Amino acid sequence: MTLPPRPTSRLLGRGSWRESRYVADILRQETVGGTLLLIAAVAAIVWANSPWREAYSALRDTTVGPQSLHLDLSLGEWAADGLLAVFFLVAGIELKREFVAGDLADRRKAALPIVAAAAGVAVPAILFVITATLVASGDDATQLSGILRGWAIPTATDIAFALAVLAVIGTHLPSALRSFLLTLAVVDDLIAITIIAIFYTQSLNLLWLAAAIVPLAAWRFLLQRKITNPFVLAIPGILAWGFVHSSGIHATVAGVLLGLLVPVNRAIEDDPDRHSLAERIEHKIRPFSAGFAVPVFAFFAAGVTVIGGGFSAALSDPAALGVIVGLVLGKPIGIFGSTWAMSRFTRAELDSGLAWTDVLGLSMLAGVGFTVSLLIGDLAFGLGSERDEHVKFAILFGSLIASLFAAVVLRLRNRVYRRIHEQELRDSDRDGIPDVYDASPGHPD
Incomplete structure (x- = not known):
């Protein structure tokens, strides 16, 4: 007896109406955050290259x-260790929601x-x-092991910047692409924080790490009891951060752990008329994270001096060249290549509403690295060091090149999808939901 063929899954297929609304909501918030991030970075660069750069x-x-x-930290370290923990708290909640619902x-x-x-x-x-190995020569060759400490710098995609660029150049691109970028960045953040915890922890104090279990358990207990008073939750949150910081592991790991401990109820998450506990907490914290925490970190981290030979010195540094190649070439090769490989060697096929050019443009856009890349750079070479x-x-520089390449590709595709988008709006019925979503899983009848 001949068995029926296995169903073919669609790569980057259209998600549910609720998922599309969720992505659109995140997109709006991250677009604002990306704008503030850009303003803070530009302000830092201008100041660092002005006559008042010493200030x-x-x-x-x-x-x-x-x-x-042991909390006598510089303002730059407070931004990297403290404020970015809030950013990773939001990332942890986001990751938990994605894996559960x-x-x-x-x-x-x-x-x-x-x-x-x-x-x-x-x-x-x-x-x-x-790249760093091939470029290193002379004195650099003897310092190769130190240079290679930066191997993880070009691995992270900055979701705020990437979504901000996507919002400007791709106003009519399919929601599947936006959802894929968001989900990709969430998984990317998880891998990045794992790399930080494992490869950039110089010493480990198990006693302090064990002590962090107590406030983490208290945080989980309070949320399970629906206690969401921010002043009450701040107590175990700050204690967990402090204990993880004292353990030798980068304090941002505490933010991820706190986010992963937020309860997520799939039944509530799937109900478009209800707001889950995780969703409410995320929506309360995200404005502070995107509007203050990350821009302040960017202000203290992005102030690079390029005048007085800084530009040529940077382009002759093997580590810097490795970062540029990793962001501009490595990201699109890895993401586009793996997506094509899944289509080629599995039963999965690219969704009929998309083209491989869309995937290429999105893969290029993933080369926009900033927040986590800057953090790893500080950990690898020391905050304020020459390298x-x-x-x-x-x-x-690499993020700028990646965004420009992505803009060229996605802008061309955006013109094609503008007409499709306008047609879908005309086809929407009275409930305000495009008819194409009516058969989507999770759509309320």
Whole structure:
């Protein structure tokens, strides 16, 4: 007896109406955050290259905090260790929701962004190592092991910047592409924070790490009891952050752990008329994260001096060149190549409403690295060091090139989808939901 053929799954297929609304909501918030991020970065670069650049360095290196608790950190370190923990808290909640109730809950849908994110991390890292090794010569060759500490810098996609660029150049691109970019970046963040915890932890104090279990458990207990008072939740949150920081692991890991411990109820998440606890907490924290925490970090992290030979010095640094190659070439090769491979060697096919040019443009856009890349650069080479300055320039320069390449490709595709989008709006019925979503899983009848 001949068995019926196995159903073919669609790569980057259209999601549910609820998922599309969720992505649109995230897109709007991250677009604003990306704009503020850009303003903060530009302000830092202008100040760092002005006659008052020493004042910028002095402000960034100003130390505040109790020395007895090992919290006598510079303002730059407070931004990287403290404010970015809020960013990773939001990322942790986002990741939890995606795995429990989002596209990552479906193994078939989850396979693509997970494989693409993994390849989008591995290929840039490999190209960084190859480029830095080939370019290093003379004194650099003897310092190669130190240079290679930056292998993870080009592996992260900055979701705020990438979505901001996508919102400007791709106003009518399919929601599947936006959803894929968002999910890809969420998995990317998880891989990045894992890399930070494993490869950039110089010493580990197991006693402090064990102590962090208590406030983490208290945080989970309070949320399970529906206690969401921000002043009450701040107590275990700050304690968990402090204990993880004292353990030697980068404090942003505490943010991810807190986010993953937020309860997620799939039944409520799937109901378009209800707002889950995780969704409410995320919506309360995200404006602070996108509107303040990340821009302030960017202001203290992006101030690279390029005048007085800084530009040529950066372009001659093997680590900087490795970062540029990793972002501009590694990201699209890894993401586009892995997506094509899944289509070629599995039963999955690209959704009929998309073209491979769309995937290529999105893969290029994933080369926009900023927040996490800057953080890893600081951890790899030391905040304010000469090589850290070179790497910061490389991150900014590589991200600019990646965004320009993506803009050319996606802008052309956007013209095609504008007509399709206008037709879908005309086909929508009185409930305001495009008819194409009526047969989508999870659409309320």
